[in-house]
Amino acid sequence: MDGYDKYAFEPFAVTVDLAVFTLRAGALHVLLVERGREPYAGQWALPGGFVRPDESAESAARRELGEETGLTDVSGLHLEQLRTYSEPDRDPRMRVVSVAFAALLPDAPEAHGGSDAAQARWAPYGSVRDLAFDHGRILADARERVGAKLEYTCLATAFCPPEFTLGELQQVYEAVWGTALDRPNFRRKVLATPGFVETVPGAARLTGGRGKPAALYRAGTAAALHPPLLRPTPEGRPA
Amino acid sequence: MDGYDKYAFEPFAVTVDLAVFTLRAGALHVLLVERGREPYAGQWALPGGFVRPDESAESAARRELGEETGLTDVSGLHLEQLRTYSEPDRDPRMRVVSVAFAALLPDAPEAHGGSDAAQARWAPYGSVRDLAFDHGRILADARERVGAKLEYTCLATAFCPPEFTLGELQQVYEAVWGTALDRPNFRRKVLATPGFVETVPGAARLTGGRGKPAALYRAGTAAALHPPLLRPTPEGRPA
DNA sequence: ACAAAAGTGTTCTTGATACACCCATGG
């Protein structure tokens, strides 16, 4: 850290890349943008951009999130730093160090071009292939991280609208983990955790027309889940 | 990511900072270096340095780890990326984005000056105060991360020499978590997890002179811990 | 009447907790 010279090295560019997740029709979707120029022209990539001189990576990520989704208020959305990708050859043009983030959206506005008029779309997670740069790796890391945090935090409510049913909350777990859960046990587990959800008095919603109306809940104040809600026999827990 | 110019922005410096942990006499210690020049001259800081143009942050971290500890072979040591700190004002001289790492050492060589002849020492974790820059925050984050990973990974063996006793392994948990554990239950839990440790046949070691000689174990091949080994009533699980 | 989705109850088994107790070694 000592004996430095601002221009002693080939400059590093610092960018943010975002894995923006949402649920549509019970399936996990990711926001992708189409690249307009080389390298990887025509391929899909994660949204992202440069960190400006006067902002932190977190600020840059939230700014990009607003620009790419078209949402006017992104202040309440869950945004979480994943890790930093810094392989020297990850961008063929120059040295780019990218701080990756995962973001969770409750409802998905239709994708449109961002501020730079690039094409954007919501892609079902399972259908994503051949992303530009190392974005495939970043996306896989992001999903693994989100899945892991569902186990021991109350993060799942970040995928839900302000008022939601327990069925919808369970769909979050099932979509991210890719496994089915036992509904009675899930219900008990959630309600037994103080501060995970709180009931909306008297309210109920008809879910999909058929079936008994479900009680509505709001996100609680708790952040952690004790004891955790473990994935059924997952095998590969992140190192 | 498009429409860029290598020199369009004030250059970012990219550095790595390391929280290097070890156990000495059953207590958690951290490697610190003394700053020789402003800013924060005379204060203690985490070891670290610039990422070179041809290396990743991980490579830079491992290189610095070797330079600062004086160890000739750091290839087997556990090194893990924590997160990236990028507040615009975290270094008063210029824009420095720092990728933080946590490293775990089984045995602590005496600290000496690194390659840049800076003073270095092992400090008991509890005694560390007033680190330079945002290093106090980084150090706290590192300890929290390591503590959390002890719960659901086999990471604890990274603090131990190639052959160790279960008592030594338990000391790792107790030092990092700052709590006492029940020895019989700890023993059962470790031995019940396939691949956590494997016995060294016939070997035993006199631990501290007194007491029954303890059986020796090696680190196993498993990475994850199922089910996890949870901290006793920890309250604040990381978000 | 039936399908679909919410919600309740019950049993079984696993794992964690809190101990009491025995074993081997040095002083």
Add this chain to the structure above:
DNA sequence: CCATGGGTGTATCAAGAACACTTTTGT
């Protein structure tokens, strides 16, 4: 013989898994 640390056994309790069953709506 006693202090110290390693190792075993066991009873109790909380939590998870599996599944049967009831309730309320739309068609």
